[in-house]
Amino acid sequence: MTGLVFLLPVALGLGLAGLAAFFWAARSGQFEDLDGAALRILIDDEELRGAIDPITNKVLHHVD
Template sequence: MTGLALLIPVALGLGLLGLAAFFWAMRKGQFEDLDGAAQRILINDEEDDK
């Protein structure tokens, strides 16, 4: 029982930390251009042909 008293607050704290990191990434614009990285893989650069 004492283990649960310790693990539940730790789990809730880690969940809140992950949620805060997600909202921080949203605010910094990490998820604005999801298709750009996928399209860059398909683009053949001039320098790569050498």
């Protein structure tokens, strides 16, 4: 019974924190474009031809 005194407020606090995080994400536009990230892999990036990778400092080539 003494465990409930500790676990119940912790569970309610975590639930409210999760609910607050969901409302914050919804308000800040995290769920606006759900298909954009999935379809971005299909877009051919012509701009990458001749671009320089900032990590390796090598020229990126477009491979067909």
